[in-house]
Amino acid sequence: MSFETILKQPLNRRGFLGVLGSASVLATMGAARPARAAAARVVVVGGGFGGATAAKYIAQWGGAGVSVTLVEPNARHVSCILSNLVLNDRVNLASLGFGYDRLKQRYGIEVVADRAVGADPVAGKLDLASGIALDFDRLVIAPGIGFDPMPGLDTPEQQMLVPHAWQAGAQTQSLRDQLNAMADGGTVVMSIPKAPYRCPPGPYERACVIADFLKRKKPKSKLVVLDANADIQAEPLMFRNAFTMLYAGRLEYVPNAMVTRVSFEGRRRKAWVSDGVGGEIAWTADVLNVIPRNTAARLAHDLGVVNVNGRWAGVNPLTYESTAAARIHVIGDAQGTGLPKAGHIANSEAKICADAIVRMVNGWPVDDAVRMQSVVANSACFSPITYDTASWLNAVFAYDPATGLMKRVDASFGEAPVRSKENYEHMMKWAARLFDDTFA
Numbered sequence: 427m428s429f430e431t432i433l434k435q436p437l438n439r440r441g442f443l444g445v446l447g448s449a450s451v452l453a454t455m456g457a458a459r460p461a462r463a464a465a466a467r468v469v470v471v472g473g474g475f476g477g478a479t480a481a482k483y484i485a486q487w488g489g490a491g492v493s494v495t496l497v498e499p500n501a502r503h504v505s506c507i508l509s510n511l512v513l514n515d516r517v518n519l520a521s522l523g524f525g526y527d528r529l530k531q532r533y534g535i536e537v538v539a540d541r542a543v544g545a546d547p548v549a550g551k552l553d554l555a556s557g558i559a560l561d562f563d564r565l566v567i568a569p570g571i572g573f574d575p576m577p578g579l580d581t582p583e584q585q586m587l588v589p590h591a592w593q594a595g596a597q598t599q600s601l602r603d604q605l606n607a608m609a610d611g612g613t614v615v616m617s618i619p620k621a622p623y624r625c626p627p628g629p630y631e632r633a634c635v636i637a638d639f640l641k642r643k644k645p646k647s648k649l650v651v652l653d654a655n656a657d658i659q660a661e662p663l664m665f666r667n668a669f670t671m672l673y674a675g676r677l678e679y680v681p682n683a684m685v686t687r688v689s690f691e692g693r694r695r696k697a698w699v700s701d702g703v704g705g706e707i708a709w710t711a712d713v714l715n716v717i718p719r720n721t722a723a724r725l726a727h728d729l730g731v732v733n734v735n736g737r738w739a740g741v742n743p744l745t746y747e748s749t750a751a752a753r754i755h756v757i758g759d760a761q762g763t764g765l766p767k768a769g770h771i772a773n774s775e776a777k778i779c780a781d782a783i784v785r786m787v788n789g790w791p792v793d794d795a796v797r798m799q800s801v802v803a804n805s806a807c808f809s810p811i812t813y814d815t816a817s818w819l820n821a822v823f824a825y826d827p828a829t830g831l832m833k834r835v836d837a838s839f840g841e842a843p844v845r846s847k848e849n850y851e852h853m854m855k856w857a858a859r860l861f862d863d864t865f866a
C-alpha cells in the first residue's frame with residue numbers, strides 16, 4: 427500500500443502521532459478567547475514538510491479567526507525522506523508524492539498553484555509569478571534549499587546527467603536509472619557538500635544504499651565518496667563501521683574532498699577536487715552524483731531575509747519571525763537557528779511557528795520568558811544501512827538564551843547501537859506518521 431493510500435483512510439483508522447506532537451506547542455488553542463472581527467490572513471509559501479505542516483496547524487488552531495492560503499507551484503510534493511530507497515528499488519518514487527486535497531478539504535486551506543517571487547512585508551503583499559498579489563497579515567515561507575552553482579553543470583541536461591537528487595523527483599529517478607544501467611565493474615562517485623546541508627546523515631545513508639546495491643547487483647563495481655567535510659557528519663561510528671567493514675574493498679571514503687567542477691569525457695564524467703597545493707585531482711566516474719553546497723532557497727534570498735553567513739535566514743526561534751523583516755516567518759531548511767535541516771525538525775518548527783502566529787493575529791500574549799522555557803524541537807532520523815537494516819538517531823533541541831539559537835540537549839541525544847531489521851520496520855512506520863502529520 428502506498429503512503430498516500432494510507433493517508434486516505436479515515437482519521438479514526440489511523441493511530442495518533444505520539445512522537446510528532448512533541449514540538450512544544452502550548453496547548454491552549456481553541457480555548458474560549460475573544461474573537462477577531464475579521465479573519466486574519468496568513469499566507470504560507472512552500473508545500474513541503476515545513477509549509478504544509480504550518481498551514482495545517484495554523485488553520486486548525488486558528489479556526490474561523492484565520493484564513494490560510496498555501497502557495498506551491500507543484501500539484502504534489504515529492505518527499506526526500508525515504509527517497510534514497512528509490513535507488514535500490516525498495517520504494518517507488520510515485521509512493522512518495524503527496525497532494526494537497528486533504529489540506530483543502532479537512533482544514534479549509536486555500537491552495538494556490540503558483541510561485542512566490544517577491545514580498546512587501548510593510549504593505550503585507552506577496553507577489554506571485556502569475557502577476558497576482560496576495561494580501562497577508564503574516565507570511566510564512568518554507569521554500570527549502572537552493573544550491574551553489576557547480577561549473578560544468580550549467581544546463582538542465584547536464585544537471586540530469588549528473589544529478590544531485592537532493593530534491594526528490596526526476597533527478598532521483600535519473601540516478602536510480604543510471605545505477606541500474608551501469609555495467610558491472612563500473613565506478614560510482616558521489617560527493618557530500620560542506621555542512622550545514624539538508625539532512626546530516628542523508629549522504630552517508632545514500633553511500634550505504636548504493637554500496638549495498640553494488641554489492642548485491644554489480645559486485646565488481648566500486649563507490650567513491652568525496653566528502654567536503656573533515657569527517658562523517660552524523661552517526662560517525664555507525665557509518666564508519668559500515669564503510670570499513672560491511673563495504674570494505676567496495677567503498678572508498680575520501681574526507682576533505684570538495685568537488686569544485688565537473689567535466690564530461692564521452693560517456694564518463696569527472697569530478698574535480700583541489701589537491702590543496704594549487705592543482706586538481708580528477709575522479710572519473712561512470713555514474714556521478716554531485717551535491718553542490720546548500721543554501722536557503724532562492725525566494726529567501728530574494729526577500730532579503732538571508733542574514734546568517736550569507737546562506738541561511740536568521741529567525742527568532744521562539745516564533746520563527748525573521749530577524750531581517752517583521753511579519754515574515756521562515757521555517758524548514760531555509761532557517762539558520764542552529765537546528766539541523768531535516769523534515770522531522772521542519773514539522774516541529776512549523777508547530778512552534780503556528781502557535782506563535784495564531785497568538786499574534788489574535789492579540790494573545792507571546793511571552794518570550796515563557797517560550798524560552800518551553801519551546802523545544804525534536805528530531806528522529808532513521809538511516810538504511812543495508813537492504814533491510816537501518817540505524818536511528820534521536821535529538822532534542824532547546825532555546826539557548828546565551829546565543830538566541832537552538833542548541834542540542836546532550837542528555838536527550840541517542841543513536842542506535844547496532845543496525846537492525848527492527849529499526850528498518852520502525853523507519854517505515856515513523857515516515858508514514860510524519861507524512862500523515864504533514865499532509866493529512
Ligand SMILES: Cc1cc2nc3c(=O)[nH]c(=O)nc-3n(C[C@H](O)[C@H](O)[C@H](O)COP(=O)(O)OP(=O)(O)OC[C@H]3O[C@@H](n4cnc5c(N)ncnc54)[C@H](O)[C@@H]3O)c2cc1C
Pocket residue numbers: 471472473474475476477497498499500503505506507508509510540541542543568569570571591592593594624625628723725757758759760767768769770771772806807808
Ligand atoms: C535523500 C534525503 C533523505 C532525507 N531523509 C530525511 C530523514 O530521514 N528524516 C528527516 O527528518 N529529513 C530527511 N531529509 C531532509 C528533508 O527532506 C528536508 O529537511 C525537508 O524536506 C525540509 O522541508 P522544507 O519544508 O524546508 O523544504 P521542502 O520539503 O523541500 O519543501 C519546499 C517546498 O517549497 C516549494 N517552493 C520553493 N520555492 C517556492 C516559491 N518561490 N514559491 C512557492 N513554493 C516554493 C517547493 O516546491 C517545495 O515543495 C532528507 C533529505 C534528503 C535529500
